[in-house]
């Protein structure tokens with residue numbers, strides 16, 4: 434029978450390699466300047482083959498958990514799906530513009546939270562008319578005003594958790610075709626985590642595809658019905674979260 438589900442992300446034998454230059458004298462500004470003047474090629478000392486031939490297809494309406502031990506390649510794969518890293522070999526196709534949920538989004542530290550909400554929304558391509566009615570909702574969602582009127586204070590006065598929550602709230606305000614979340618749900622307290630997990634489920638219900646990288650087994654179980662387990666840049670298992678999680682747990686307990 435033909436598969437009638439609509440693919441949103443196709444990863445086809447993707448390989449991703451980081452090239453790391455020597456630290457110390459060879460990476461100094463003076464050495465860089467000398468290379469520019471002399472036209473010498475920089476010496477690449479190490480290559481890190483982070484993703485070693487990964488293939489899978491993600492479909493509309495799916496929430497997929499990416500699990501694996503530290504350094505297994507989860508964030509690298511997510512960044513490549515977002516188009517932030519090139520593939521060395523193979524290909525990644527995605528519908529729309531996948532958005533890497535901006536827990537790391539650069540917000541302006543000297544501007545108040547509410548101005549950052551406006552800027553962040555405009556930067557995601559929303560129109561000023563769309564942004565205006567959203568501001569209060571985003572600030573309420575982030576919970577930064579739970580202990581006073583913080584939204585009118587500069588971001589530099591926020592705790593790191595508050596800043597991360599605001600970033601999550603801004604990114605999650607927009608409907609995304611493909612939403613990539615890297616540990617975002619780990620920020621904030623239990624109450625905020627519950628709200629953000631609900632938001633992930635809503636985004637999914639709006640027919641997008643959600644990828645979630647997390648070390649929290651509970652977050653993955655609560656949000657994703659499918660999981661992909663990466664280990665040393667290769668897929669070890671891909672299937673229903675329950676089954677994949679069982680295999681993964683047996684592996685980490687060894």
Ligand SMILES: Nc1ncnc2c1ncn2[C@@H]1O[C@H](COP(=O)(O)OP(=O)(O)OP(=O)(O)O)[C@@H](O)[C@H]1O
Nearest residue numbers: 451453481483501502503504505506507508509510
């Ligand atoms: N900017 C970089 N330059 C060079 N190597 C990198 C870079 N980022 C990651 N790596 C390497 O790529 C491999 C995969 O890293 P990645 O961050 O994707 O793993 P991860 O599964 O997300 O890990 P964690 O669970 O610790 O967040 C690791 O060997 C890491 O050392």
